[in-house]
Amino acid sequence: MEITTKDFGMGATLISLTNKKGVQISFTNLGARVVEWQKEGKHLILGFDSAKEYLEKDSYPGATIGRTAGRIKDGLIEFSQKAVQLTQNDGKQTLHGGADSFNSKLWLYEIIEKPDKASVKFSLVSNDGENGYPGRMEVSVTHSFDEENNWEIFYEASSDKDTVFNPTGHVYFNLNGDASIPVENHELQLAASRFVPLKDKSEIVRGDIVDLRNSPLDFRTGKSLSEALHSDLEQIVLVGGIDHPFLLDEVNLEKEQARLTLGETSISVYTDQPSIVIFTANFGDLGTIYHDKAQAHHGGITFECQVSPGSQQIPELGDISLKAGEIYQATSIYRLNSK
Ligand code: G6D
Numbered sequence: 001m002e003i004t005t006k007d008f009g010m011g012a013t014l015i016s017l018t019n020k021k022g023v024q025i026s027f028t029n030l031g032a033r034v035v036e037w038q039k040e041g042k043h044l045i046l047g048f049d050s051a052k053e054y055l056e057k058d059s060y061p062g063a064t065i066g067r068t069a070g071r072i073k074d075g076l077i078e079f080s081q082k083a084v085q086l087t088q089n090d091g092k093q094t095l096h097g098g099a100d101s102f103n104s105k106l107w108l109y110e111i112i113e114k115p116d117k118a119s120v121k122f123s124l125v126s127n128d129g130e131n132g133y134p135g136r137m138e139v140s141v142t143h144s145f146d147e148e149n150n151w152e153i154f155y156e157a158s159s160d161k162d163t164v165f166n167p168t169g170h171v172y173f174n175l176n177g178d179a180s181i182p183v184e185n186h187e188l189q190l191a192a193s194r195f196v197p198l199k200d201k202s203e204i205v206r207g208d209i210v211d212l213r214n215s216p217l218d219f220r221t222g223k224s225l226s227e228a229l230h231s232d233l234e235q236i237v238l239v240g241g242i243d244h245p246f247l248l249d250e251v252n253l254e255k256e257q258a259r260l261t262l263g264e265t266s267i268s269v270y271t272d273q274p275s276i277v278i279f280t281a282n283f284g285d286l287g288t289i290y291h292d293k294a295q296a297h298h299g300g301i302t303f304e305c306q307v308s309p310g311s312q313q314i315p316e317l318g319d320i321s322l323k324a325g326e327i328y329q330a331t332s333i334y335r336l337n338s339k
Contacts, residue, residue: 001118001145003111008035010051011106017118017145023336025145030054031063031103032122032141034171037151039338042177044267046290046300055104057288061300063103064141064155065096066167067126067133068320070245070277070309073204075132077312079321080162086132091202098131102139102167117146128161135159135324141167149336157328165328166307166320172281172300175262179290182298183280184229189222189259192246192276196308196317197235203243205310209317217242222259229280229298241282241298245275245308247317253331258303270333271305274318278303305332 001017008014012030026036028051035047046061048054054061068077075086075094086094096103107122119142126137139157144150153169174183193213199206212218216231229241236242248257251274258269258276269276279302287294307318322328 001113001147003113003118005111008051010055012051013109015109015111015120017120019145019147019149021147021149023149025143025151027120027122027143029107029109029122031059031105032107032124032143033062033064033103034143034151034169035062037336039265039336043291044173044175044177044265044336046172046174046179046295048290059104060096060170062171063169064122064167065170065304066102066139066165067097067131067137068094068164068166069096069168069304069306070166071095071202071204072309073313077164079164084132084134093202093204094131096170097133101131102126103170107141117144119144133163135161135163137163137165139167149338150333151335152331152333155328155330157322158326159322159324161324163322164320165322166311167330168277168304168306169332170302170304171334172302173260173267174300175260175265175267178293179288179295179299180293182296183301184224184226184298185262186225186301187222187261188219188225188228188301189261190219190246190276190278191249191255191257193220193249194247196245196247196275196310196314198238198244201238203239205245205313207313209247209314212246217244217246222261225280225298225301239282240284241280243277243279243282245277245310245317247275247308253333260301260303265336265338268335268337269303269305270335272331273305273307275308276303276305277309303334305330
């Protein structure tokens with residue numbers, strides 16, 4: 001594996017790993033994020049060219065999201081018989097851990113080389129009470145890349161007080177290699193029979209879990225994203241696309257849970273988490289510039305592996321509480337398959 005580092009601006013570093021197949025993936029300590037994944041010069045993901053662009057345009061693409069991914073209704077969490085108010089940064093809700101969270105922090109990093117893969121281990125201390133969350137937390141996120149084109153994200157964390165924790169990774173794929181082309185021409189396969197509907201435009205959960213089989217959101221046997229995105233399903237119309245948690249039929253890191261395909265290139269998603277939030281970049285005509293191209297509506301798609309947002313309202317979704325001294329661990333893998 002060839003490893004290079006360079007200045008990314010604003011005190012951040014860009015670390016690039018290139019395997020023997022010539023596939024390159026780059027990370028930065030600003031947000032412990034993936035910045036670029038490319039094969040033969042073609043972008044597979046959305047990313048900016050400098051740290052400054054992330055801070056000025058959008059600090060979520062590719063970033064580590066925490067402490068809790070997605071929306072917490074009214075910024076209110078209840079656990080261990082206590083109610084805790086978090087800072088609200090999305091109307092009344094707390095989105096992606098609140099303002100200036102993991103995605104915009106400078107993390108420490110360490111490069112680890114092994115015979116079969118290279119890793120960049122990012123680490124951060126999140127102070128007790130940060131954005132209202134209890135506990136001083138030590139968090140590490142290790143991104144690894146191997147010769148078989150597997151990009152793995154391994155999360156490890158602990159807190160000195162009982163708290164909640166539910167991180168994710170916020171990479172947007174667009175296999176067109178161009179943010180101005182919608183991902184509607186991609187095919188999606190997804191091993192989920194149920195999803196979590198949203199209540200209204202605030203995008204908090206409605207409070208129920210719905211069987212999606214034989215609906216426009218049924219991707220179990222694979223179909224074009226266009227078919228779903230242009231359907232008149234009320235949930236799709238509500239948010240202008242997909243921005244929903246899908247509950248995986250089987251929690252199993254060995255199983256291919258999702259596959260995104262365009263022509264001869266595909267990305268397989270593996271995770272030990274119970275759900276994947278899929279967001280089809282429903283940004284309308286916002287037109288954020290990525291590498292000189294204005295992003296189209298649906299100009300990207302995320303696979304945010306996590307416990308579904310809304311577990312405070314729907315306990316069946318899972319438990320995001322973390323006891324003092326307990327070790328949190330989670331793994332997600334994105335594999336590039338191509339000729
Ligand atoms: C997440 O689900 C959310 C979106 O609603 C949000 O706009 C985005 O992150 C920034 O995927």
